[in-house]
Amino acid sequence: MLSVRIEKEFKTGGTPAFQLQINEEFLPGFTVLFGPSGAGKSTVLDCIAGLMKPDAGKITFGREMFFNAEKGIFLPPQKRGIGYVFQSLALFPHLTVEENVVYGLSGLSTEGRSKRLERILGTFHIERLRGRKPAELSGGEKQRAALARSVITEPRVLLLDEPLTGLDGGLRQSILEDLRNWNAEQRIPILYVTHNREDVDAIGERVVAMVKGRVRARGIPREVLDAPRAVELAQAAGFENLLVGRVLEERASDGVMRVGMDGGECELEVPLGNARTGEMIQVAIRGGDILVATELPYGLSARNVLPGTVESVEIRGTLVRLQVNAGVRFTVHVTPGAMRSLELATGSVVWLVVKTHSCHVVTPQ
Amino acid sequence: MSIEALLLSLRLACTVSMLLLAIALPLAYWLAFTSWRGKFLLESVVALPLVLPPTVLGFYALIALGPRGVLGKLWQTMFGHSLAFTFTGLVLASMLYSLPFAVQPLVTSFESLDRRLLDASSVLGAGRARSFFRIILPLAWPGVITAVVLSFAHTLGEFGVVLMVGGNLAGITRTVSIDIYDRVQALDYAGAHQTALFLLVISFAVLSVVYGVNRRVWSPWSNR
Numbered sequence: 001m002l003s004v005r006i007e008k009e010f011k012t013g014g015t016p017a018f019q020l021q022i023n024e025e026f027l028p029g030f031t032v033l034f035g036p037s038g039a040g041k042s043t044v045l046d047c048i049a050g051l052m053k054p055d056a057g058k059i060t061f062g063r064e065m066f067f068n069a070e071k072g073i074f075l076p077p078q079k080r081g082i083g084y085v086f087q088s089l090a091l092f093p094h095l096t097v098e099e100n101v102v103y104g105l106s107g108l109s110t111e112g113r114s115k116r117l118e119r120i121l122g123t124f125h126i127e128r129l130r131g132r133k134p135a136e137l138s139g140g141e142k143q144r145a146a147l148a149r150s151v152i153t154e155p156r157v158l159l160l161d162e163p164l165t166g167l168d169g170g171l172r173q174s175i176l177e178d179l180r181n182w183n184a185e186q187r188i189p190i191l192y193v194t195h196n197r198e199d200v201d202a203i204g205e206r207v208v209a210m211v212k213g214r215v216r217a218r219g220i221p222r223e224v225l226d227a228p229r230a231v232e233l234a235q236a237a238g239f240e241n242l243l244v245g246r247v248l249e250e251r252a253s254d255g256v257m258r259v260g261m262d263g264g265e266c267e268l269e270v271p272l273g274n275a276r277t278g279e280m281i282q283v284a285i286r287g288g289d290i291l292v293a294t295e296l297p298y299g300l301s302a303r304n305v306l307p308g309t310v311e312s313v314e315i316r317g318t319l320v321r322l323q324v325n326a327g328v329r330f331t332v333h334v335t336p337g338a339m340r341s342l343e344l345a346t347g348s349v350v351w352l353v354v355k356t357h358s359c360h361v362v363t364p365q
Numbered sequence: 366m367s368i369e370a371l372l373l374s375l376r377l378a379c380t381v382s383m384l385l386l387a388i389a390l391p392l393a394y395w396l397a398f399t400s401w402r403g404k405f406l407l408e409s410v411v412a413l414p415l416v417l418p419p420t421v422l423g424f425y426a427l428i429a430l431g432p433r434g435v436l437g438k439l440w441q442t443m444f445g446h447s448l449a450f451t452f453t454g455l456v457l458a459s460m461l462y463s464l465p466f467a468v469q470p471l472v473t474s475f476e477s478l479d480r481r482l483l484d485a486s487s488v489l490g491a492g493r494a495r496s497f498f499r500i501i502l503p504l505a506w507p508g509v510i511t512a513v514v515l516s517f518a519h520t521l522g523e524f525g526v527v528l529m530v531g532g533n534l535a536g537i538t539r540t541v542s543i544d545i546y547d548r549v550q551a552l553d554y555a556g557a558h559q560t561a562l563f564l565l566v567i568s569f570a571v572l573s574v575v576y577g578v579n580r581r582v583w584s585p586w587s588n589r
Contacts, residue, residue, distance in 0.1 A: 049484075049488055050488075051484050051487075051488070076487070077484070077487045077488050078487050078488075078490050078491065078492055080488075081490075082488060083488075084484075084485070084488045086481050086484070086485065088479070088481050090479065090481040090482050090484065090485040092482060092485070092486075092499075092500060093482075093504070094503045094504060103486070103489050103491070103499070104489035104490050104491075106490065106491070106495065107490075149489070150488075150489075153489065153490065
């Protein structure tokens, strides 16, 4: 188990600009470190790897001390036995794939080295690329080579900094599958940093959500990202609607609050939260959680039914993005099929249906 | 054209550029990667020969190398003769004079390396030496070539420092540039022209190598 309790302050021109404070324990298996860019995710990885020195705290792996500020212990990166795939991958441009992959095996005999090489090249399906230089590889091939290079040393912890950015879903899944198969034997903690919601869903294990240097939430992806409590997290988690409003009334017996949206004649009923009447709050709603009706619906459990007009229709592959003015502007996602059968177009009159529990009250930090 | 002067110049330039490389590599490594705040002071010292007149540099070199200078005294007690007006003295003064030409291309190429490559190397267990020889040096190769070639060419063409420190002893300290000066003084314009033209051609060839390498024309790791 990797235990990380560190603090680090970054200054610009003498004034503290950013403060990182984290206290987490990482168990074997995947942990996603999720958050918007600038949250300090990569800094955490650099501190664990020993490429950066925290101001205070300690980092331990099992009984081994990587870093202890009080005792003045700082194990250099060469001695930590960590695998790290950087966002830029950092493949050595002058070496072939094979030379890159075996780079970390300098202590082994030639025989042991080639045995491990064959196994790892096989695991990541890059046997036929061994003679190529990084410049001759595609994006996915580079990512496989970088993964192979960092796991061939049989690290005790694996750090992955957005290693699969820019890959399409299928390729991402297949690389993740290779990584999972590899870790089925190793059982080491893998920290996977991303700001991409799809990555989180693809990995689907523990998530630690960071905002501005602090951990704001942890748990399974559904808990952490489907009900974000911080505005920055809601943005990063892909909530298309972030609306500002004032609490008009608390109805404890119904378990709801009435919120008047800012800048429009629009009210929403949202779950009772830790806000008082008269306070300003923000409400986050996913575009895909809003239903569209072309006639006034009735007999629904949903409490929010808002009349509005479609202002724009934008088709993005398998998804249609509607901008609907219902007093305030909502972004709504429907399928192309739904768009056709409801004959949705600019100017259509619609009713938006939003369940109370699809409205998430978030607080700015 | 004086073959003797030419051979002496080539010998001097070769010795100086090789010795300089050995000194400049660690110096440039340190300058490129240290986070010491006072590093600008050392950078200024290294760059001094660029702005000082060669006569000033030569003057102080002569004093230092002479029998009363620190270095000269030490040398004299060890080897029994002075450093001034010797080939060794010339080598030492020339190294000082060409130092920035060796150090600066190396610093520039070290600094332009992607730091993440070095991070990757150390995470993969490589110590400083391994990172230096496997990653830094191969990737900074154009800088190394530039440093060697520039210090070679600069030493080949120096005049003021040689005159101050070496004097004009045939076969010992009379280099090509001194030889040209001698011939012009003696109104041997044809002889001077031969040697001068030769230096011009060499300088052009050398600079072509530097610029060619820096455009990665002959880069060994470009795509086939």
